[in-house]
Amino acid sequence: MTHEDARSILVSHPSTDLYGSDLQLLESVTALAGSGFPVHVVIPREGPLEKLLVNRGATTEVIPFPVSRKSVLTPKALPGFIIASLVATARSVRLLRRMRPDLIYANTITAPVWILAGWLTGTPTLCHVHEAEETGSRVLQLLLASPMLLCRTVVVNSLASRKVIYESWPRLNGRIRLIYNGIPQSRTTPTAFQLPRVEGxxxxxxxxxxxxxxxxxxxxxxxxxxxxxxxxxxxxxxxxxxxxxxxxxxxxxxxxxxxxxxxxxxxxxxxxxxxxxxxxxxxxxxxxxxxxxxxxxxxxxxxxxxxxxxxxxxxxxxxxxxxxxxxxxxxxxxxxxxxxxxxxxxxxxxxxxxxxxxxxxxxFSVERYRESIVSEVKESIVARNAHYRLFDRLRGRRR
Missing domain, CATH: 3.40.50.2000 (Glycogen Phosphorylase B;)
Incomplete structure (x- = not known):
């Protein structure tokens, strides 16, 4: 299989709940699977999201990995988090070498082990940022945002997210793409708004x-x-x-x-x-x-x-x-x-x-969102394939 033929995507996601970033992932998976990409989603545990991902066309795999939150970046919790991250990174590297995906789609920045594993295996990473942490210390902001330095593309869901990332690491500016979330409309026509006068x-x-x-x-x-x-x-x-x-x-x-x-x-x-x-x-x-x-x-x-x-x-x-x-x-x-x-x-x-x-x-239509996600993923894969073609030519000259 050539680099042009291999178009699989490995998606990492730190949650199996059904809140904002979880539901947005469903739209991303729908868009990518619908465009012909084999999508494999890794999640840290079982949960209600898993079945919905399969229904949208993805395969799933439960692989425990730590999730970075402010609570783990304390003197007491940090050593355990680092050890768990090293173990999970080694496990992730083995999976990437076995699957050889064209791209890692890291949904949120809270699972940096997959970004690190991508860098170690030479697998390009697109990080979809759903966070905009402006509180806390400057050092904490830099630590939470630093894994994105290893990413080829950073997709943000608002100008606020873009601002936080840019202020943390200005060198990422050229890699940031803004794609507002796409929210599905209800299948039923919404009832006309009218304030009650009796019920409260x-x-x-x-x-x-x-x-x-x-x-x-x-x-x-x-x-x-x-x-x-x-x-x-x-x-x-x-x-x-x-x-x-x-x-x-x-x-x-x-x-x-x-x-x-x-x-x-x-x-x-x-x-x-x-x-x-x-x-x-x-x-x-x-x-x-x-x-x-x-x-x-x-x-x-x-x-x-x-x-x-x-x-x-x-x-x-x-x-x-x-x-x-x-x-x-x-x-x-x-x-x-x-x-x-x-x-x-x-x-x-x-x-x-x-x-x-x-x-x-x-x-904020779903159609606009899906088209934008597919476009960014395709652009990242084209850049990856161009990199490999250049590498192959250089290797051929050396021979």
Whole structure:
């Protein structure tokens, strides 16, 4: 098999859940498999994502490997992480030498062992970045971003992600490509937006229960709305990261207090997000940091007005006052004020919902996303093949 004929792609992904980057991977796999690429996805454990990947045309393999998070970059945890990474890299190198893929598609930067294994075996890597970590120390940012120096192409899902990468390692500038996420539209026509006058205002927040997602801020905003006399409730659609059980406990204690008792519904992980969005009157996305913000787009596609934090990718999705409302991150008072503005002017809220829907359809379609991903992968493979042809010619001259 020549280099031109071998067009297989090995995809590494650190999760088997069904949240933002996981669902986006499904669209990437669909695009690549649909274009004739054999796609083999390696994941660290079994989970609900695995079956969906197979349904989209990929083969899967469970190979344990460590995932880099801020929690492992501590003096206590770092030695164990390094040892686990070395073991996993050796295992990854063996797999790459056996498969000989044309390209590694590293989905997120949190599994650097595959990027390192690609460099050790001479396999080019495309890293699809779904993170935009602006908090923490400068040294930590550099460490988390450093594996991308070994990548041929870096795909980012927002200008915010691009900014963080460039500020960490300016030499990567020429390798960065911006591809906004593609969000599937519901197969059913979204119901027209209309605020209720009897049942009370139904607010929905979709996302992990974590400080980063601003779940606690949302509860305080709800408390302020109730204090002002608004009959409102909130559905929290999402579970916790392992190790963040303390945060859920804190949320539940807050929800049990007199002002919020009976108004906060913990729905756990929700597979059919569209059902909850279509039942919502207003969708909150109060994230403290958000590289893109799939939920904001999903809410727009459901024709629901969105109140979101004015941060990173959310500020790229929402045109404040036209396709949604933006508030300072962490400011529950401003969030409550934004919700009241929508409640007090239903016709304006309906216009925002419609404008958001039209914007999402135009800017964040799955078709555009899939075409862009396939184009970048093909370009990386063409560059790889050109490299091998040059290497073969040079080797022939030496002989």
């Amino acid at each position: 205002i139904r607010i929905v927040l979709v996302g992990r229960l974590s400080p980063r997602k601003g779940t606690d801020v949302a509860l305080e905003a709800l408390a302020r709305l109730v204090e002002q006399g608004l009959d409102a409730s909130i559905a929290l659609c999402g579970d916790t990261y392992p190790g963040y059980e303390w945060f859920e406990d804190r949320l539940r204690r807050r929800a049990a207090k007199d002002d919020l008792n009976g108004r906060v519904h913990f729905c756990g992980y929700v597979e059919n997000v569209s059902y909850f969005l279509e039942k919502a009157d207003i969708v909150l996305v109060p994230s403290i940091a958000e590289p893109f913000g799939n939920v904001a787009v999903e809410a727009q596609l459901a024709s629901r007005p969105v109140v979101a934090s004015n941060v990173q990718g959310l500020a790229e999705i929402i045109d404040d006052g036209r396709t949604g409302l933006l508030c300072p991150a962490g400011d529950h008072v401003k969030i409550a004020e934004a919700v009241m503005l929508l409640v007090n002017d239903p016709s304006w809220a309906a216009k925002i919902a419609q404008a958001g829907h039209d914007s999402a359809v135009q800017r």
